[in-house]
Amino acid sequence: LLSVSEAEGLSDKLVTEMAEGMESEELAHFSAPAVPNPYARKFADEEPSDANWRSHKKHVFVFSNAGKPIYSRYGDESKLSGVTGILSAIISFGESEDDEIMEIVAGDHKFVFLQKRPLYLVGVAATKEPTKHLRMQLEYVHAQIICLLTAGVNKILETRAHFDLRNLLAGTERMFDNLISHIDHDPSVFTDSMHCLPLAPEVRSTVGKILLESRSPAVLYGMLIARYQIVNLVRPRKHPLLPSDVHLVLNMVNSSESFRSNESWSPICLPNFNERGFLHAYVQFIATDVCLLLISTKGDSFYELSECAKKIVFSLNATNCLPEIEHSLHHGAFAPAATGIPELIHFMYLSRSTRQLAVPDFVAPYRHRKSRKRLFRLYQYAYDRAKGTELFYYTSEFESILAWETHHFAIFAVFSPLETKGILIRACNQLLRWIKREESRLFILNSPVY
Amino acid sequence: FEHEKLLYYYPEGVDDTTTTRAIGLSEGLVRFTSTFSQDKPCETVNFKNKKCAFYEPEPGLWMVFVAGIFPNTPVVDAAVMHCIVRRCYAAYALFNGTFQSCLDQDGRETLRRKLAIFIPQFLSTYKLKQTPFFNAMEGISFFPCDKNVFLQIQCLVNLVEKSFGEIKETFVMNRDLLMWSGLEQRDTRTLYNYLCIATDKYAEEESGTSKPYLPSVPVTGAISSASRHELQYVNLLRAMQKRSGLVRIPPRKKDQDDKTRTLDENLAAVSNMYIGENSSQKRRVAIYSGRRGVSCVFLMDPEADTEYYVLNDFVKSHLSGIAPHINTRIVQTGDIFDGKLDYYCLYYNDMNNAAKGMWSTASNSGDFTFPTHATHAVMRMHNDFGKRDERPSEIVMRTSEGRWLVGRKSEQRELYVLFEDKDTINSIIDVHEFLQRLNTGYFGNLFLD
Numbered sequence: 001l002l003s004v005s006e007a008e009g010l011s012d013k014l015v016t017e018m019a020e021g022m023e024s025e026e027l028a029h030f031s032a033p034a035v036p037n038p039y040a041r042k043f044a045d046e047e048p049s050d051a052n053w054r055s056h057k058k059h060v061f062v063f064s065n066a067g068k069p070i071y072s073r074y075g076d077e078s079k080l081s082g083v084t085g086i087l088s089a090i091i092s093f094g095e096s097e098d099d100e101i102m103e104i105v106a107g108d109h110k111f112v113f114l115q116k117r118p119l120y121l122v123g124v125a126a127t128k129e130p131t132k133h134l135r136m137q138l139e140y141v142h143a144q145i146i147c148l149l150t151a152g153v154n155k156i157l158e159t160r161a162h163f164d165l166r167n168l169l170a171g172t173e174r175m176f177d178n179l180i181s182h183i184d185h186d187p188s189v190f191t192d193s194m195h196c197l198p199l200a201p202e203v204r205s206t207v208g209k210i211l212l213e214s215r216s217p218a219v220l221y222g223m224l225i226a227r228y229q230i231v232n233l234v235r236p237r238k239h240p241l242l243p244s245d246v247h248l249v250l251n252m253v254n255s256s257e258s259f260r261s262n263e264s265w266s267p268i269c270l271p272n273f274n275e276r277g278f279l280h281a282y283v284q285f286i287a288t289d290v291c292l293l294l295i296s297t298k299g300d301s302f303y304e305l306s307e308c309a310k311k312i313v314f315s316l317n318a319t320n321c322l323p324e325i326e327h328s329l330h331h332g333a334f335a336p337a338a339t340g341i342p343e344l345i346h347f348m349y350l351s352r353s354t355r356q357l358a359v360p361d362f363v364a365p366y367r368h369r370k371s372r373k374r375l376f377r378l379y380q381y382a383y384d385r386a387k388g389t390e391l392f393y394y395t396s397e398f399e400s401i402l403a404w405e406t407h408h409f410a411i412f413a414v415f416s417p418l419e420t421k422g423i424l425i426r427a428c429n430q431l432l433r434w435i436k437r438e439e440s441r442l443f444i445l446n447s448p449v450y
Numbered sequence: 451f452e453h454e455k456l457l458y459y460y461p462e463g464v465d466d467t468t469t470t471r472a473i474g475l476s477e478g479l480v481r482f483t484s485t486f487s488q489d490k491p492c493e494t495v496n497f498k499n500k501k502c503a504f505y506e507p508e509p510g511l512w513m514v515f516v517a518g519i520f521p522n523t524p525v526v527d528a529a530v531m532h533c534i535v536r537r538c539y540a541a542y543a544l545f546n547g548t549f550q551s552c553l554d555q556d557g558r559e560t561l562r563r564k565l566a567i568f569i570p571q572f573l574s575t576y577k578l579k580q581t582p583f584f585n586a587m588e589g590i591s592f593f594p595c596d597k598n599v600f601l602q603i604q605c606l607v608n609l610v611e612k613s614f615g616e617i618k619e620t621f622v623m624n625r626d627l628l629m630w631s632g633l634e635q636r637d638t639r640t641l642y643n644y645l646c647i648a649t650d651k652y653a654e655e656e657s658g659t660s661k662p663y664l665p666s667v668p669v670t671g672a673i674s675s676a677s678r679h680e681l682q683y684v685n686l687l688r689a690m691q692k693r694s695g696l697v698r699i700p701p702r703k704k705d706q707d708d709k710t711r712t713l714d715e716n717l718a719a720v721s722n723m724y725i726g727e728n729s730s731q732k733r734r735v736a737i738y739s740g741r742r743g744v745s746c747v748f749l750m751d752p753e754a755d756t757e758y759y760v761l762n763d764f765v766k767s768h769l770s771g772i773a774p775h776i777n778t779r780i781v782q783t784g785d786i787f788d789g790k791l792d793y794y795c796l797y798y799n800d801m802n803n804a805a806k807g808m809w810s811t812a813s814n815s816g817d818f819t820f821p822t823h824a825t826h827a828v829m830r831m832h833n834d835f836g837k838r839d840e841r842p843s844e845i846v847m848r849t850s851e852g853r854w855l856v857g858r859k860s861e862q863r864e865l866y867v868l869f870e871d872k873d874t875i876n877s878i879i880d881v882h883e884f885l886q887r888l889n890t891g892y893f894g895n896l897f898l899d
Contacts, residue, residue, distance in 0.1 A: 054486055087482075090478065090482070094497055099499045101495070104483060106483040106484075106486070106487040106491060106493055109490075126486075388849070388850055389849055389850065390850060391847065392846070393845065394845050395842060395843055397840065397843075421882050425878065
């Protein structure tokens with residue numbers, strides 16, 4: 001495994017060697033476990049000729065510029081070369097005219113194209129999402145490939161056009177499936193922000209202190225994660241961790257059952273940090289759903305990081321932080337009514353300076369999956385339309401939503417459609433005041449830096 | 451073979467390889483998208499440097515309109531592109547019947563020739579910049595008739611149709627405002643759009659003076675060998691500009707006997723139009739273009755004979771009685787805020803395609819044009835009202851410049867108001883209040899809160 005500095009300036013030969021080496025050694029880490037996978041991909045048997053396959057609401061295809069399928073959200077990739085072949089031909093038509101195809105619209109369907117030569121990504125969606133969001137999802141899928149293989153994958157395909165990238169990605173399909181599914185449920189992704197676990201400020205700062213003081217020299221980033229929420233993290237002063245990298249980390253940790261059993265040591269590439277080389281992640285679940293993650297540039301620092309982790313866990317237990325964290329994880333979600341505003345049925349608050357999102361729990365009328373999904377799509381729509389405006393109001397039979405945008409924050413507040421506009425404005429102002437009062441509990445205001 | 455499938459390509463003079471490739475790609479796109487979207491075919495294809503609108507007016511026959519995207523130039527809206535291509539087809543079908551009927555009766559080469567002559571005429575008369583955005587909603591401006599005027603028009607139409615039995619349908623316009631149509635909705639819209647081209651409004655804007663606008667086509671390709679009959683789309687418009695009564699009839703010279711008056715040889719021997727389902731009903735058409743902006747279109751049985759001079763004089767004498775009443779009705783609807791508030795308002799009714807614009811006297815009191823900076827936002831709202839599953843009833847936004855834009859939909863009626871006044875309208879509550887006043891004042895509370 002190569003460090004960041006070593007990964008740069010690789011010759012083609014070395015890259016090929018690396019690919020071949022990876023095929024044999026590293027694959028052992030990524031490949032499916034020996035026992036039959038109880039989470040086998042549900043629609044993996046479908047083919048393009050199946051009406052069922054065609055009627056999925058969102059397809060994602062990844063293929064090489066030779067038209068070879070690499071990943072498909074639904075269906076058996078080996079049967080998809082017909083589809084990817086046509087897509088490849090459409091793309092090359094654009095290229096032959098010195099142009100680039102971006103999007104096709106047919107009724108409710110959108111076909112969005114993203115070219116990251118030598119990789120091509122196409123999304124086919126009947127979800128009525130804004131095109132920008134579909135393209136952002138494709139960017140994440142691409143970033144996930146880089147996360148697993150680094151940008152070196154481009155060189156592999158450029159020198160060996162018919163190389164079957166599926167060999168390198170075997171066993172990781174669930175990670176992609178999970179990522180796409182997560183992006184379709186979690187508004188922190190399309191708002192380019194992160195969720196934080198609501199926590200008493202003292203507890204959070206204790207965790208921060210522990211991470212900072214226990215940090216050993218090999219640790220680049222250290223973070224404590226609870227499912228898809230950050231508890232706290234320590235970082236170098238000059239290299240903040242961007243939300244897009246954070247989401248890849250969260251996806252990795254939450255996609256694989258194998259991380260939960262023991263200490264794990266995994267290569268990971270963070271595209272925003274450096275797309276050309278691997279970092280190395282030490283992963284340990286210290287409680288159900290609570291995970292400690294230490295990232296290093298040094299490939300040989302497992303033992304050092306393991307010792308560091310021991311110290312952290314010890315201190316967390318000594319200061320009684322862990323029960324607080326677990327309590328918050330299982331009982332800490334607050335209802336919209338906690339804001340003291342009875343008319344408010346849901347909201348989304350985006351803090352632009354910290355790039356963090358606060359979202360309450362779902363209560364009636366959003367208890368069921370279908371209505372939650374509809375609300376998610378509404379937030380997507382409002383976020384997209386409210387851009388460039390100061391205020392955006394939208395009402396239908398279902399609900400009214402008010403979006404208020406400034407340089408410092410964006411707020412999306414949802415009410416019953418019967419409420420008057422006066423009530424909405426008053427409620428929004430109240431909500432802002434409540435957020436301000438609660439901000440040290442809802443957000444990580446000052447994560448420790450070194 | 452691809453080159454056999456091509457019926458028309460603009461611009462002229464493009465080599466076969468390019469056109470064949472374009473057809474191949476278009477077919478590929480249509481086929482591929484139909485595997486996922488079975489009911490709704492390919493509509494729009496966006497590249498970095500161009501946009502394409504796809505339209506299938508008849509089974510198996512496609513029209514593709516490609517617009518370039520250039521730096522520092524606003525990108526044309528997809529809805530506007532679709533509007534243009536639909537209008538092109540509708541206008542063609544009005545004057546020529548369907549593509550398929552031509553293919554069936556006269557063959558592919560005839561259709562190719564017809565398109566090569568028709569489409570340049572259409573393009574030469576279509577001013578992209580001057581498409582008021584609400585025309586992309588296919589809106590028709592109705593003449594504000596009171597009972598009197600309406601009854602008088604109805605009387606005129608009945609009289610003419612009774613006296614001249616060959617007249618099947620009548621259509622009356624005043625400038626760009628529709629007064630009466632005996633046609634179905636779709637044909638009404640197409641004929642309305644065509645006659646709007648002939649109105650003086652475009653003439654003034656085009657030439658910067660009040661000289662009439664005389665449409666013409668560049669004489670290249672198939673046009674150079676086109677007969678007068680084939681150029682009737684453009685020639686009719688030119689003739690209507692003269693506003694001298696029934697098109698084809700030259701004005702009577704002093705003491706001239708009707709028998710010695712010859713029909714205007716510059717025009718089609720017979721103007722034909724095709725209306726109804728599948729553009730299958732043929733009509734012989736006489737257009738009366740009168741003074742003071744009134745136009746009457748008489749659609750007649752193609753087999754019957756008509757005494758044109760008699761018809762001309764008949765219509766002239768009856769119109770002269772009504773015309774003064776009509777023109778006094780053209781006053782701008784009063785400003786409900788008495789010039790104290792700067793606003794623009796657009797009303798659209800999907801049931802009859804009625805569109806009406808109003809604006810405050812505080813602002814530019816010239817012709818109604820909704821400010822361009824807001825048109826894109828209004829089109830998106832219109833789209834949202836139509837496409838969003840929740841069926842929204844109201845959308846309000848405050849732009850970063852502080853202007854407020856409101857859209858409301860009630861059943862099939864839509865109302866859009868742009869408030870330019872940043873001082874008087876400070877909050878969404880103010881917007882609400884002013885909108886209520888408009889609602890109560892003009893719209894009889896149609897747009898309930």
